[in-house]
Amino acid sequence: MAQITRNFTSEGPLHLAAREALESAFDQGWADPRKLSHQSAKARVLKNEAIESIASNLHISAEKLEFIGEARLGHYYSIAGLLRPQDLLLHSVVDKSEILALARSRASMGLPVSLDGQIDISPALAPPSVDRVFAVQIANGETGVIQNYTEIIREFPEARIACDFSSAGIALPLPERWDSAFFDSKSWQGPEGVGILAINSAHKWINPLPHIGPARVPGSVSLPLIMASAIALEAKKKEFDGQAIRLREISKYLRKEISSTIAHCDIAGNLESSLPHINSLSFLYVEGEELLRQLDNAGYALDSGSACSADDLAPSHVLAAMGVLTHGNIRITLHASSTQDEVRDLVQEIRRVVEGIRSR
Amino acid sequence: MKPTREVDCLGMRCPLPIIVIAKEILNSNNGELLRLLSDDPATWPDLQAWSRMTGNTVSRQSETNFIVVRQNQSGQDSR
Structure with missing residues (x-):
């Protein structure tokens, strides 16, 4: 299947x-x-x-x-x-x-x-x-x-x-x-x-x-x-306001779950002053490409700002300029169809993969 | 104060230099200085973020030469 x-x-x-x-x-x-x-x-x-x-x-x-x-x-x-x-x-x-x-x-x-x-x-x-x-x-x-x-x-x-x-x-x-x-x-x-x-x-x-x-x-x-x-x-335009409220709640849940259950996660920016659907998370001691690959194998497609995922092997200039950890980065973009259940499952998978990579 | 040890991560790609220095810091004493050599472009931004997250202090001597000092304080990473 x-x-x-x-x-x-x-x-x-x-x-x-x-x-x-x-x-x-x-x-x-x-x-x-x-x-x-x-x-x-x-x-x-x-x-x-x-x-x-x-x-x-x-x-x-x-x-x-x-x-x-x-x-x-x-x-x-x-x-x-x-x-x-x-x-x-x-x-x-x-x-x-x-x-x-x-x-x-x-x-x-x-x-x-x-x-x-x-x-x-x-x-x-x-x-x-x-x-x-x-x-x-x-x-x-x-x-x-x-x-x-x-x-x-x-x-x-x-x-x-x-x-x-x-x-x-x-x-x-x-x-x-x-x-x-x-x-x-x-x-x-x-x-x-x-x-x-x-x-x-x-x-x-x-x-x-x-x-x-x-x-x-x-x-x-x-x-x-x-x-x-x-x-x-x-x-x-017609559906935007309702979607923004819903996605902000899911992002809030995502950031809280990640930061309370996975040690050493650096989250870029405060959700209160951010677009509601973008979440950039970096995990200390984790290689971004490996994280991305394992999550892809588990059925989740995400982006990364880490150097190993870039064409020029340079870290994200945005994360570096902010002083946010550039390695082990994933960017989770929520879409109109994204649900909290999906995100709950994604968080569990991220936890499993991050722990696996760190325990090597 | 002079560094007591040199940790050579030249040629290593991120996040290896940070993983290696984190392990070396575990084997050092509070206040001990380590010299990290790394030519990976992510090392300096990541060392600064690591410092903020773990409480250890870092400084840059040149493009590839960094000083890392172990600080025993709350928030210290015990990896």
Whole structure:
């Protein structure tokens, strides 16, 4: 009999509502909306409807939105569009690697974080001698830690603000002041390959890549996927609050059970100031890859920030920056379908595997 | 004070350097200094986390050279 794998990785299946609509979306939305044919006109209407729906659910007007087919490029568009050659880029050391890569190529200041993952803005509080762009992470995708972004932005009234909503999605509201923001459709169980760039201050943002004509982004993004993303967002918006409460309770149970029954477990961040569905746990004296492999054999799929699980054999820059143990790490991401019973069984399995590895 | 022993973990991948130094610390006296040699990039962040979790103190002399001091206090790991 085939074993059922319970999914606790950061990826999840497409939202059911979007999955059901996908075939019809591909059936109707195949034409190029920029052309003159009847089918193109129909595609144009479908595209506008989808964008209006997404705009309404994100509380951003439709003309401010751009769609990017290679979603991770959205970080670059969002930040580099605001950044002039002489500007200083402020960012945190727990930003996504795409943002760290951009920071390395420009004049930049990486702000440290505390043990609970909160950005320490003090190194940047001196009066600036140059114009600044602040890449503000709203929530961390690896630990779930939510930043005090409203307060952070308030401290930098002169800086242009690029918000990274790629992990926070619709869990948190837009700040009072922002210049660009980036969303990833995956954060609301939409399809992979739909990045959403919001440009609030068109006069401050310039397409950072070589381009001809007024287009702000290449526009090579699948219309059926934008439609599916809009449907997923619409559905997620309705169920989000109830799910968040339920998943927070399960995370609370998970963290309490683990810390009370397994010695030397380092939990990244406080649940009270984190997204409700992400739990990053590190077990002292345990090899992350071995832990992941044994849990996979037992039917549980999880992620890890440990060095032995990374392509470059480097430990997670997020955990290292926080001062959280980087080895023996597992990340448990809860999904809409996750239940407390599943998590109870998972905790038992983690306990068994950790004890086994430590007793060798 | 000078280290009384040198623990060579060069070439070992995480979490081995931490496991090895934890065992060596068990065989040392309170306040004794050990030198840990390790070139694994996870060693320094993990030594600091280990220090926070077990109460032993750590310092970095260079990229691959660390000093670890056993501290007998509550929370001491007895692995």
